[in-house]
Amino acid sequence: MEQDFLRLAQRGEEGAINELVETYQQSVFNVCYRMLGQATEAEDATQETLVKALTNLHSYDVERPFKPWLLRIASNECIDRIRRRKNPLSLDALGEDGAWEWKQGDSPNPEAEIVHRERRDEVRAALDALSPQDRAIVTLFYWENLPYTEIEAVTGLSISAIKSRLFRARRTIAGLLMQEDAYV
Amino acid sequence: MSRETQVLVSDLHSEAWWIRLMDDEVTAEERVRWDAHLAHCTRCQEEWKAMIFADAALRAAPAPEALPVGFTAATVDRIKRQQRLRRLLAFVAGTFIVTLVAMLVLALAGSALGVVEQGFIAVVAGRQALFRSVMHMVLVLFFGWQAILPFVLGLLAVGYLLLMPNGLLFTAALIWLSGHRRAMAPVRS
Known part of the structure; x- marks a missing residue:
């Protein structure tokens, strides 16, 4: 079924392209968001990934699984963006005039919302301490639930290297989170 | 331990x-x-x-928020534009390459044809020159025969003098023959 869509998309069928974008955009966005940590930049990276992938479909072998190929493009895009970053300032927290502003959440429970944000920020900060490639491995393992074989296809690393990098990344994150927890 | x-x-x-x-x-x-x-x-x-x-x-860890409404349409639109641009670039590049190859082929073929044409022109021109010179000679003979008439008359006169029965050559031959007969006749006692 997916292969049919891919073949049609390779011929430039708009309906098939639409279907593929709808199917994979959220997965790509999740990876980009976890790796970049900024919603606006993650949206740009997601769109860039989908445009790159679907305009270069002629170079893709339809017999191979599509998702690892797509996520590989996404993680490379994010790694490039992280390396290009000169100013780590997040634009998501800036108002229209460029000044920092408090964003009001839409949660009916403000306390739960604060805890939710704090946890997200802690994990975010811990992820930022990792190298871009380790961040990609953690993202694919924990939030995309990919098996090692698919992470291997995405990153191009061997399974033993992935396991080792994941373990060290977990250890780093554990150290940082425990440190945060000790302060709280 | x-x-x-x-x-x-x-x-x-x-x-x-x-x-x-x-x-x-x-x-x-x-x-x-x-x-x-x-x-x-x-x-x-x-x-x-x-x-x-x-x-x-x-x-x-909390999941990221959902993508904004209209993201799919904007992305598909960008993909379509990108594909159109790629097709246009491919067409321009293809046309350029085909034109370049065609020009090269035409230049080579033109050069070869030029050699053949030059040979053809030489043959035609040679025949024309020959024809022109023959025609010129005929015309010159036709219009300028008076110029060669004394030579022709002189040639005829010499021929007459030499070859006619009472011509110089014939007379000289008779004299020589009679003298020769006398010399060869037996001596009469």
Whole structure:
């Protein structure tokens, strides 16, 4: 079924392209968001990934699984963006005039919302301490639930290297989170 | 601590062991050995607690928000524009290459044809020159015969003088022949 869509998309069928974008955009966005940590930049990276992938479909072998190929493009895009970053300032927290502003959440429970944000920020900060490639491995393992074989296809690393990098990344994150927890 | 126990503890502190432990790839026997070790190793207790905490925190991390409405349409629109641009660029590049190749082929063919044409022109021009010179000679003979008439008359006169029965050559031949007969006649007594 997916292969049919891919073949049609390779011929430039708009309906098939639409279907593929709808199917994979959220997965790509999740990876980009976890790796970049900024919603606006993650949206740009997601769109860039989908445009790159679907305009270069002629170079893709339809017999191979599509998702690892797509996520590989996404993680490379994010790694490039992280390396290009000169100013780590997040634009998501800036108002229209460029000044920092408090964003009001839409949660009916403000306390739960604060805890939710704090946890997200802690994990975010811990992820930022990792190298871009380790961040990609953690993202694919924990939030995309990919098996090692698919992470291997995405990153191009061997399974033993992935396991080792994941373990060290977990250890780093554990150290940082425990440190945060000790302060709280 | 016995030598065997030391080796075991060293194994349980290795990265390979921790990776297997986190991936839940240990056997029941290994698990028993691990639990026994964990009960008295403070270092492993702290590390295990931290790893479990990190694992849980990562798994429980809030999912990113959904993509904004209109994202799909904007992305598909960008893909279509990009594909159109690629097709246009491919067409321009293809046209350029075809034109370049065609020009090269035409130049080579033109050069070869030029040589053939030059030969053809030489043949035609040669025939024309020959025809022109023949015609010129005929015309000159036709219109300028008076110029060669004295020569023709002179030639006819010489021929007459030499070849006619009473011409000079014939007379000289008769004289020579009669003289020769006399000389050859037997001597009469």
